[in-house]
Amino acid sequence: MGKIFICLSTLLFAFNFSVGMAFGLSDIERLGKKIFKDKNLSLYGNQSCKTCHHPGAGFVDKENRFDPYNSVVSTGSDGISVGGRNAPTAAYAGFSPVFHWDAGAGGYVGGMFWDGRATGENLLDPLAEQAQGPFLNPVEMAMPDIATVVAVVATSNYAPGFLAVFPETDFNNPVETYDNMARAIAAYERSSEVTRFSSRFDLFWEQCKLVGVDVSTIDMTTNLAGLPQDILSISQLKGLALFNDPAKGNCAACHLTTDHVDPSGNVYPPLFTDFTYDNLGIPKSLNVSIADNPVDYGLGGRADIQQVQQWGKFKVSTLRNIAKTRPYGHNGYFATLETIVNFYNTRDVRPWAPPEVAQNVNTTELGDLGLTPMEERLLVVFMKSLNDQ
Ligand code: HEC
Numbered sequence: 185m186g187k188i189f190i191c192l193s194t195l196l197f198a199f200n201f202s203v204g205m206a207f208g209l210s211d212i213e214r215l216g217k218k219i220f221k222d223k224n225l226s227l228y229g230n231q232s233c234k235t236c237h238h239p240g241a242g243f244v245d246k247e248n249r250f251d252p253y254n255s256v257v258s259t260g261s262d263g264i265s266v267g268g269r270n271a272p273t274a275a276y277a278g279f280s281p282v283f284h285w286d287a288g289a290g291g292y293v294g295g296m297f298w299d300g301r302a303t304g305e306n307l308l309d310p311l312a313e314q315a316q317g318p319f320l321n322p323v324e325m326a327m328p329d330i331a332t333v334v335a336v337v338a339t340s341n342y343a344p345g346f347l348a349v350f351p352e353t354d355f356n357n358p359v360e361t362y363d364n365m366a367r368a369i370a371a372y373e374r375s376s377e378v379t380r381f382s383s384r385f386d387l388f389w390e391q392c393k394l395v396g397v398d399v400s401t402i403d404m405t406t407n408l409a410g411l412p413q414d415i416l417s418i419s420q421l422k423g424l425a426l427f428n429d430p431a432k433g434n435c436a437a438c439h440l441t442t443d444h445v446d447p448s449g450n451v452y453p454p455l456f457t458d459f460t461y462d463n464l465g466i467p468k469s470l471n472v473s474i475a476d477n478p479v480d481y482g483l484g485g486r487a488d489i490q491q492v493q494q495w496g497k498f499k500v501s502t503l504r505n506i507a508k509t510r511p512y513g514h515n516g517y518f519a520t521l522e523t524i525v526n527f528y529n530t531r532d533v534r535p536w537a538p539p540e541v542a543q544n545v546n547t548t549e550l551g552d553l554g555l556t557p558m559e560e561r562l563l564v565v566f567m568k569s570l571n572d573q
């Protein structure tokens with residue numbers, strides 16, 4: 185299966201360059217794309233999923249990407265309301281498993297959103313379950329109820345497509361239709377148009393596979409000249425070695441660089457997350473409304489969790505397309521990659537503002553890495569190889 189995926193993704197890679205995007209979507213993926221882009225599904229007809237998850241910004245909010253110092257959270261359909269968190273990417277999210285306790289890892293894993301609250305238990309798919317939130321969220325698309333959302337779909341120009349994909353649809357049964365809308369959106373988010381695996385890094389990973397090199401083993405002891413050349417720059421190769429090395433960046437401890445193997449045994453390139461939760465000790469963002477959200481306890485603040493041991497923890501982000509998704513962190517505290525890397529390196533030895541949540545700050549894996557300014561730069565340069573083409 186691994187082989188099949190490699191051939192396919194090489195093909196997609198070549199094809200993406202010549203033909204561009206509207207390529208090869210299945211019927212359900214195409215339907216999901218129409219729903220994803222439909223602004224009529226918001227209260228004032230001015231906002232779609234794409235507004236905050238735009239392909240031109242690695243599937244995050246474009247306004248934030250282009251003004252990461254001042255605009256760190258998204259504005260809702262009403263043009264006034266803002267949420268308390270930075271929009272994460274909708275790409276690659278679909279690999280997150282149903283939220284569960286992992287005894288081996290000694291922590292929670294999976295789910296959707298920064299705190300995993302779209303667990304996936306209802307639809308057995310966190311990505312689909314997540315897609316049911318924004319339409320009704322008052323600070324996002326702000327529709328009054330499911331029936332109103334479904335009524336828009338029933339009169340849309342893609343209603344016939346909906347009936348073709350879900351022939352049993354009865355638009356007068358909004359609950360079932362709403363579930364199928366979410367499944368279609370999730371199919372699109374998982375499609376090769378969103379979850380592309382078309383970065384320089386992916387090309388490098390494929391070439392490494394062909395010569396039997398596991399990219400997760402590349403560290404400070406590796407002879408970089410012996411690796412496939414002319415795909416990543418020499419600085420990026422050095423950055424990858426720092427990223428993996430436990431005695432240097434140690435980034436891969438959480439942002440995995442091992443192959444991803446899904447439950448059916450399909451092999452994918454690394455996802456740069458293990459879908460676990462951690463408190464990095466990020467300070468309170470002054471750009472996020474304190475009135476609405478005095479302290480964000482993340483995972484531990486969820487009504488169904490409420491454990492001090494989980495306070496301040498947020499889901500490990502994928503780093504795919506990271507150079508396109510400014511600002512960084514759940515509250516957008518860091519406007520640039522340079523600053524967040526500097527924070528990892530110097531949190532405990534420089535006068536950073538105190539953590540928003542003091543409990544559970546991870547001091548064993550980050551905070552005082554002892555990296556030189558050049559090494560920090562190499563990590564940033566490496567992360568730029570994760571942009572999809
Ligand atoms: C107004 C901006 C806005 C709109 C509109 C919006 N989102 Fe989001 N999205 C966000 C924010 C902010 C978060 C993070 C919220 C949190 O974690 O509490 C988020 C989180 C997500 C995530 C979770 C990713 C992860 O790794 O956990 C996915 C997937 C997603 N949105 C998809 C969608 C879809 C699908 C739609 C349309 C149905 C949509 N969004 C509409 C802002 C938006």
Ligand code: HEC
Nearest residue numbers: 433434435437438462498499500501511512513514528549
């Ligand atoms: C102990 C686990 C862990 C380690 C080690 C780690 N990270 Fe993270 N990383 C996280 C978590 C958790 C988040 C999200 C935290 C939040 O926003 O509160 C994150 C977020 C990020 C983000 C922002 C993502 C976004 O979409 O906003 C970047 C960039 C990043 N990490 C890079 C790195 C680099 C570079 C290293 C190595 C120097 C590293 N990380 C080491 C757990 C880790």
